[in-house]
Amino acid sequence: MQPTLHVKRIHEDAILPERAHEGDAGLDLYAIERKELKPGESALIGTGIQIALPEGTEAQVRPRSGLALKHSVTVLNSPGTIDEGYRGEVKIILINHGKEPFIVEKEMRIAQMVIAPILFVNVSETNDLSETIRAEKGFGSSGK
Numbered sequence: 601m602q603p604t605l606h607v608k609r610i611h612e613d614a615i616l617p618e619r620a621h622e623g624d625a626g627l628d629l630y631a632i633e634r635k636e637l638k639p640g641e642s643a644l645i646g647t648g649i650q651i652a653l654p655e656g657t658e659a660q661v662r663p664r665s666g667l668a669l670k671h672s673v674t675v676l677n678s679p680g681t682i683d684e685g686y687r688g689e690v691k692i693i694l695i696n697h698g699k700e701p702f703i704v705e706k707e708m709r710i711a712q713m714v715i716a717p718i719l720f721v722n723v724s725e726t727n728d729l730s731e732t733i734r735a736e737k738g739f740g741s742s743g744k
């Protein structure tokens with residue numbers, strides 16, 4: 601059985617997260633307010649919804665590639681993290697990296713939310729980590 605994402609609308613004009621196509625990974629998130637983003641400016645935009653995620657999951661707030669490509673508008677803290685226990689309004693930090701002002705219109709789809717499973721690990725200190733071939737190499741060590 602498919603898990604359920606419970607959504608509470610806290611504004612009469614709020615729109616439920618929705619997939620553009622069946623099978624899409626992302627549920628589009630809608631702005632509840634109009635806001636102008638000047639070049640270089642960021643803003644916290646409300647969606648008018650609160651959610652209760654399925655147990656053992658998080659929601660990742662990701663940018664929409666169309667807004668990024670056409671307007672250089674993206675999610676500043678991408679991917680944003682919505683914790684399972686969070687019951688506040690889902691909000692999106694958008695930033696305008698473009699040279700033109702960008703108007704976030706009310707009911708505009710401004711980001712997308714992907715629900716993903718979380719591995720809840722115990723944190724355990726040790727001086728003896730398992731050995732690997734990569735060991736401490738990183739940050740471009742394998743070449744181009």
Ligand SMILES: O=c1ccn([C@H]2C[C@H](O)[C@@H](COP(=O)(O)OP(=O)(O)OP(=O)(O)O)O2)c(=O)[nH]1
Nearest residue numbers: 661677680681682683684686689690691692693
């Ligand atoms: O894009 C985002 C990111 C976060 N949140 C909400 C849900 C999340 O559960 C909570 C806290 O987010 P996060 O852990 O990223 O922020 P923090 O700076 O660590 O705040 P806190 O101390 O509240 O955890 O804020 C959003 O609505 N949108």
Ligand SMILES: [Mg+2]
Nearest residue numbers: 681682683686
């Ligand atoms: Mg946190």
